[in-house]
Amino acid sequence: MSLPPQLVDEARAFADGSRTPVEPRDAATVVLMRPGDAGPEVYLLRRQTSMAFAGGMCVFPGGGVDERDFDHTVAWAGPPPATWALRLGASEELARALVCAAVRETFEESGVLLAGPSADEVVADTTGADWEADRLALEGKDLSFTDFLDRRGLVLRSDLLGAWSGWCTPVFEPRRFRARFFVAALPAGQRTRDVSTESSSVTWLGAGEACDRVDAGELGMLPPTYLTCLEIAQHASPVDVLAAAGDRVVEIFTPEVEGRGAGATLSAPAHLAPLVEARLE
Numbered sequence: 001m002s003l004p005p006q007l008v009d010e011a012r013a014f015a016d017g018s019r020t021p022v023e024p025r026d027a028a029t030v031v032l033m034r035p036g037d038a039g040p041e042v043y044l045l046r047r048q049t050s051m052a053f054a055g056g057m058c059v060f061p062g063g064g065v066d067e068r069d070f071d072h073t074v075a076w077a078g079p080p081p082a083t084w085a086l087r088l089g090a091s092e093e094l095a096r097a098l099v100c101a102a103v104r105e106t107f108e109e110s111g112v113l114l115a116g117p118s119a120d121e122v123v124a125d126t127t128g129a130d131w132e133a134d135r136l137a138l139e140g141k142d143l144s145f146t147d148f149l150d151r152r153g154l155v156l157r158s159d160l161l162g163a164w165s166g167w168c169t170p171v172f173e174p175r176r177f178r179a180r181f182f183v184a185a186l187p188a189g190q191r192t193r194d195v196s197t198e199s200s201s202v203t204w205l206g207a208g209e210a211c212d213r214v215d216a217g218e219l220g221m222l223p224p225t226y227l228t229c230l231e232i233a234q235h236a237s238p239v240d241v242l243a244a245a246g247d248r249v250v251e252i253f254t255p256e257v258e259g260r261g262a263g264a265t266l267s268a269p270a271h272l273a274p275l276v277e278a279r280l281e
Helices: 005-015 081-088 092-110 129-139 145-152 207-215 223-232 238-245 270-280
Strands: 025-034 041-047 062-064 155-157 161-168 177-185 199-206
Touching: 025 092, 025 223, 025 238, 041 092, 041 207, 062 092, 081 092, 081 161, 092 129, 092 145, 092 155, 092 161, 092 177, 129 145, 161 223, 161 238, 177 223, 177 238, 199 207, 207 223, 223 270
Parallel strands: 025 177
Antiparallel strands: 025 041, 025 062, 041 199, 161 177
16 A cells, blocks of 8 residues: 555655654554354454544454553463563563463453463353453553452463564654564354454454455555555465464564655565465465
8 A cells, every 4th residue: 555645755754763662562462263154264353543543443352561561470371571581572571561461452342251260271251240340440551461360260371372462653654663472272162252442343254355445545554554464365264373373473563654745655574475476466
């Protein structure tokens, strides 16, 4: 998709040093998946048009790392923070906070909780009034995620997540995020709920169908969301996606302006170029 001329001019100003980019905030995003007839289906939220960042766009659950995601050591099962630090290209402290943010944001924005009473269990149902009260307290920052898990005697199941990719908002954007993308399968027994105050609607869509709808102008997506759907669609099931994530090491990619004038576009990671070219044929 071609970029507006004004945006291209702004990007050039950052490239030649005339303007200084905003420091990005660390964030976590989770591609929540379930099996579908034509491959993995993904959970998408359409952000309120009034939102300052990505208003009206379809996104995965996620958001910025909260200071309290760095709180005292959370009860933890699965790969330890040191392993996540290697996978995410981050310090051990930040890696732990990113995983906490990923699980917290998924619960806040979908009602799905990747945690359980032990390392071998996952919460079966989070639809009760008491769960909703805690979700609202988390969303309103009246409760920290670590205190929430401690109070309920739960352990965070980091083994239910896979590291997938890393994206940084282009330098010309006034609000920037350095986001690690995770993948996770919808736990058995749990179901998503339309609960996020930041979204106007939610839906499950096949990853490939989501790309088709964007190409047809029926949905709006930022490039990282679109390209992630495109990549997820190459796999037959959520199990296959998680297997593909097993040995991934995340590298942060910052899209840059390519070309000039009306033909200027944003760059994409080299390993995704064949998928993008195939869509254009």
